[in-house]
Amino acid sequence: MTRPNIMEYSYYPGCSLHASAGEYDLSTRELFKKLAIGLTEIPDWFCCGATPAHNVDELLSLSLCAKNLELADKIEGDVAVACAACFSRLKTTQHVLGESDVKRKQVEKALDAPLKLDGKVKHLLEILAKDLGLERLAAAVNKPLTGLKVACYYGCLLTRPTDVPDLDCVEAPTIMERVIEAVGAETVPWTHRLECCGANFTLSRPGVVLQLTHEILDSAKAAGADCIMVGCPLCHGNLDIRQKEIEKVYQTDYNLPVFYLTQLVGLSVGLGSKKLGLDAMIVNPTPLLKEKKLL
């Protein structure tokens, strides 16, 4: 039954995946198991500090990320990251500490240890599209997502800023489209792929978030999408959990299920609803998936 894994990664899930984005964690583990890609969770990882840390205290943010990279270094393989914010912070830390000797020395002092920053940090998209490769991914598909029109939503932090994440082109990325087209879905061109959803203002300024997400959902709907695909738990929270509220405030009706990329790819390789955590989504995807004969 057990076949050897074709690749091994250390896995940094991030805080959201252990709570509000539990289905992202679940579907990632199940998908990677199915694709025979090994994931070993970094033991006792810390929060990366996300936006609040670098917002008010860059040194703390750099130190927290450097500490996580040190913990990841003990495990074999590149670091696989699911959350776009964690991905951005870890990559930014490597970049900033590589450029500035002053900051590097300060962080060394804060950790009281030599820094281990060389591990390669990769977003799940990168692992699917580049390490595994689209051909091998397509070969694993047994239930192509034919007829499903997907709006790929990158949000801010997967590709920005120019010289840091190195995932794809910063202004016109296609990596999400390439991955989801490889498993048989259609993608729609739309205007708000890279617009900000308001991210962590969901706590302090929900009004701002509603205004931004309303424009994003409007754009996806106008483009004729059946659903939205994301690679970030905060984008997901703002678009899925708050969707009913947005509909109420702006008197519209979207009914756009918001999937994590691992859920949609998982569906195409034959994983069932339970293993993908589809029941945890607030906007119920079942009618859509039944209509497209995917469930």
Next chain:
Amino acid sequence: MKKKKMIISQETMDVDFVRKVEALSGTSVRRCFQCGKCSAGCPMATFMEHPPNRVVRLLQLGQWQRILAGRSIWYCASCETCSTRCPNKVHLASIMDALRKLSWDAEGASKESYVQLANKLFLQNIRTYGRQYEMRLAAVFNVKSGQFLKDLMLGPKLLAKGKLKMFHRKNKNLSEIEKIFSRIEEMRKKGEAL
């Protein structure tokens, strides 16, 4: 502050502060030639009294008090669109970080309390638990900001979907995180870091 006429002279230009911003952000404000591309792409510019390009212009003129007295820096969502599109590689998102950091001790800085409160609780959570626990964060934020009913309708739905964890496991290496926090505090006390 807003209506006060701006007089540019050696007395009113505080360049030392601007140097600190440049050191912390690793970017030079003097590179900006005011093309306005940052503000054109900024999703939050409509909420700010000084849009991003004006923030840089005010820094060039040493008028940082005007920026810190307003709400602009607290409406920045850190989406990094500005830094991405700047033709002169001014890393505006880092400048915003530096300004927020320096506003801690600056005189006359505005207290945009909700964002600051959320940030503070977020960092406290990391120090105490090593990780973020969203339910605790949201609950404490509501209590401390006096908005007891905020997002109350979401709570039961999220609980039913397993999106809010009532209990959590503490990191085994918690003492290490405390050490990082206290070492940084110590470095700042000794003046070894900004």
